[in-house]
Amino acid sequence: xxxxxxxxxxxxxxxxxxxxxxxxxxxxxxxxxxxxxxxxxxxxxxxxxxxxxxxxxxxxxxxxxxxxxxxxxxxxxxxxxxxxxxxxxxxxxxxxxxxxxxxxxxxxxxxxxxxxxxxxxxxxxxxxxxxxxxxxxxxxxxxxxxxxxxxxxxxxxxxxxxxxxxxxxxxxxxxxxxxxxxxxxxxxxxxxxxxxxxxxxxxxxxxxxxxxxxxxxxxxxxxxxxxxxxxxxxxxxxxxxxxxxxxxxxxxxxxxxxxxxxxxxxxxxxxxxxxxxxxxxxxxxxxxxxxxxxxxxxxxxxxxxxxxxxxxxxxxxxxxxxxxxxxxxxxxxxxxxxxxxxxxxxxxxxxxxxxxxxxxxxxxxxxxxxxxxxxxxxxxxxxxxxxxxxxxxxxxxxxxxxxxxxxxxxxxxxxxxxxxxxxxxxxxxxxxxxxxxxxxxxxxxxxxxxxxxxxxxxxxxxxxxxxxxxxxxxxxxxxxxxxxxxxxxxxxxxxxxxxxxxxxxxxxxxxxxxxxxxxxxxxxxxxxxxxx
Ligand code: AMP
Numbered sequence: 001x002x003x004x005x006x007x008x009x010x011x012x013x014x015x016x017x018x019x020x021x022x023x024x025x026x027x028x029x030x031x032x033x034x035x036x037x038x039x040x041x042x043x044x045x046x047x048x049x050x051x052x053x054x055x056x057x058x059x060x061x062x063x064x065x066x067x068x069x070x071x072x073x074x075x076x077x078x079x080x081x082x083x084x085x086x087x088x089x090x091x092x093x094x095x096x097x098x099x100x101x102x103x104x105x106x107x108x109x110x111x112x113x114x115x116x117x118x119x120x121x122x123x124x125x126x127x128x129x130x131x132x133x134x135x136x137x138x139x140x141x142x143x144x145x146x147x148x149x150x151x152x153x154x155x156x157x158x159x160x161x162x163x164x165x166x167x168x169x170x171x172x173x174x175x176x177x178x179x180x181x182x183x184x185x186x187x188x189x190x191x192x193x194x195x196x197x198x199x200x201x202x203x204x205x206x207x208x209x210x211x212x213x214x215x216x217x218x219x220x221x222x223x224x225x226x227x228x229x230x231x232x233x234x235x236x237x238x239x240x241x242x243x244x245x246x247x248x249x250x251x252x253x254x255x256x257x258x259x260x261x262x263x264x265x266x267x268x269x270x271x272x273x274x275x276x277x278x279x280x281x282x283x284x285x286x287x288x289x290x291x292x293x294x295x296x297x298x299x300x301x302x303x304x305x306x307x308x309x310x311x312x313x314x315x316x317x318x319x320x321x322x323x324x325x326x327x328x329x330x331x332x333x334x335x336x337x338x339x340x341x342x343x344x345x346x347x348x349x350x351x352x353x354x355x356x357x358x359x360x361x362x363x364x365x366x367x368x369x370x371x372x373x374x375x376x377x378x379x380x381x382x383x384x385x386x387x388x389x390x391x392x393x394x395x396x397x398x399x400x401x402x403x404x405x406x407x408x409x410x411x412x413x414x415x416x417x418x419x420x421x422x423x424x425x426x427x428x429x430x431x432x433x434x435x436x437x438x439x440x441x442x443x444x445x446x447x448x449x450x451x452x453x454x455x456x457x458x459x460x461x462x463x464x465x466x467x468x469x470x471x472x473x474x475x476x477x478x479x480x481x482x483x484x485x486x487x488x489x490x491x492x493x494x495x496x497x498x499x500x501x502x503x504x505x506x507x508x509x510x511x512x513x514x515x516x517x518x519x520x521x522x523x524x525x526x527x528x529x530x531x532x
Contacts, residue, residue, distance in 0.1 A: 007069065029050075032051070047528050143347075252267060308463070388410045440461045448493070470502070481494070
């Protein structure tokens with residue numbers, strides 16, 4: 001049995017496909033469908049994961065990690081608890097391990113083969129880090145899948161494939177926002193374009209409400225300063241989030257705030273909440289509009305469906321604004337579970353592709369033809385951000401004498417939006433100086449949405465060196481560079497000097513850990529007792 005895991009910024013969720021072919025979300029130890037992606041380090045070898053961790057964080061925030069997904073793939077982020085060091089990957093692994101363990105207890109079956117979802121905007125480094133988080137947790141990661149594609153697949157289950165359809169997926173979760181246009185052609189899913197803001201999500205709405213609550217308290221007790229009290233502030237976070245969620249189904253709610261023996265009744269209406277956060281929603285709509293515009297430039301004139309994903313889309317204002325913007329009534333179907341369900345369906349597809357159709361048909365109680373169609377289902381992904389190499393500007397005279405000071409720029413060999421797997425074939429570059437002994441091949445990834453050749457608008461993703469070039473090569477000697485990127489985003493770079501066939505080939509574990517690190521982390525994570 002294979003599982004789909006939505007490893008979210010604030011909440012995570014796990015699902016599998018039952019014998020009738022329906023994706024089923026598995027409840028955690030507390031009987032809930034989603035588990036907070038929070039880890040609390042109780043002791044050297046014991047951690048709490050989920051709601052218990054979130055609650056414990058109120059009393060000792062220094063011993064807890066939340067929103068770790070925002071740091072996935074970053075080598076410069078590390079946490080230390082009780083003298084042990086943790087990477088974002090190993091923190092995520094602890095969440096994954098708890099999800100798997102709770103599922104094993106509930107279903108009485110081992111959890112091993114999984115598909116884990118990632119935001120469509122995740123670059124290669126973050127995808128690789130996510131895959132490794134799964135490995136550190138002791139799981140066999142069949143694939144990582146873009147969240148909007150998973151959401152689209154989960155909808156497909158209810159709307160059987162019929163011709164070409166275009167979907168716009170609007171995903172507003174606890175910590176991130178993404179919007180993606182997907183083309184479904186029969187059983188194939190293809191990302192047309194995607195954009196988002198990785199630092200915009202429910203937590204920003206909570207922060208506005210928290211400020212409102214603090215101000216309401218201060219109006220009545222101007223001389224008290226509850227904002228300096230850690231417990232009061234942490235409690236305010238919970239109340240703010242509760243208010244926000246309650247106002248999705250009520251028009252007005254209140255909370256009692258208590259501090260230093262004083263109590264204040266703070267009332268908030270849905271309308272006031274929408275005013276306090278209007279600019280946040282506007283930001284998501286602007287990005288959605290631009291994404292729809294880019295899709296239009298690629299020939300997508302209308303959306304057959306607008307799919308809502310993420311807990312925040314339960315706010316009525318989201319669907320209302322989207323309908324005005326796009327003229328399509330959004331589909332609302334348990335937005336916080338859709339991604340895990342789609343991932344479970346995709347995990348089955350991946351398994352079917354590895355096994356034989358007869359066996360899959362048998363196991364699922366579906367016809368052989370259905371199983372065959374599942375095997376042929378393809379999910380195409382695109383390069384989220386452009387990848388290229390840094391080259392020297394030949395028009396700068398310094399390039400031939402003092403290359404370190406010459407102008408350099410980035411040539412994107414794989415522009416954003418290239419469908420994976422992609423192979424550039426050999427692209428011709430040239431040596432900058434006479435007698436060059438070798439060449440540094442630096443791979444750079446575009447930072448923002450806009451493609452730019454300026455080095456400052458790109459990030460170094462990795463490098464290799466083509467060594468031992470034959471002596472006395474004149475400047476301008478051709479060097480061919482080929483980029484190959486697989487569907488899971490693993491980049492293979494090949495550089496060759498064709499005349500001598502001197503070459504270098506390297507795979508980029510961009511941002512990820514090396515094998516030994518993964519093994520070490522796996523042992524370290526396995527040592528922890530995990531409670532929930
Ligand atoms: P997700 O990351 O998809 O699990 O979404 C989590 C975010 O959705 C958190 O910020 C929650 O506060 C928010 N959320 C969950 N339920 C609701 C609701 N009914 N109304 C508004 N926001 C909600």
